[in-house]
Amino acid sequence: MQLTLAHLKRGEKAIITDVSSVHIPLKLLEMGCLPGNDVMLVQLAPFADPMYLNINGSYVAIRKETAMHILIEKIE
Template sequence: MQYTLAHLKRGEKGLIIDVSSELIPLKLLEMGCLPGNLVELVQVAPFSDPLYLNINGSHLAIRKETAIHILIDLINE
């Protein structure tokens, strides 16, 4: 099963493996949302949207409709 950022639960971490650049805003790519970067779900807003993430030390809020296009490998600690 392929996981996306939308599958993360609070406190879980993953490694970004693929980003569909056609569907991801350029601003997210510039802020580090790139393959090979570590991502952690810090907080989920009420009604589960947006997601508050830590990507290589940068804090970002991403809507679920965008997060489903970013593939990750879950990291088990």
């Protein structure tokens, strides 16, 4: 199974490997959600949705349904 952002746990870091540009709004790409950039899960709201992330130095919150379309590779 491919790992997506939605699998990330609190405090974990990862590298974005691919984003499906059809499902991801341009605005999120412009905030740095692009392949090769690093991402960290800062906080989860109740029911693990939305997710509060640090993407490439920018702090944003997105919904789980969006996070599922962002592929990642975890880093230690």
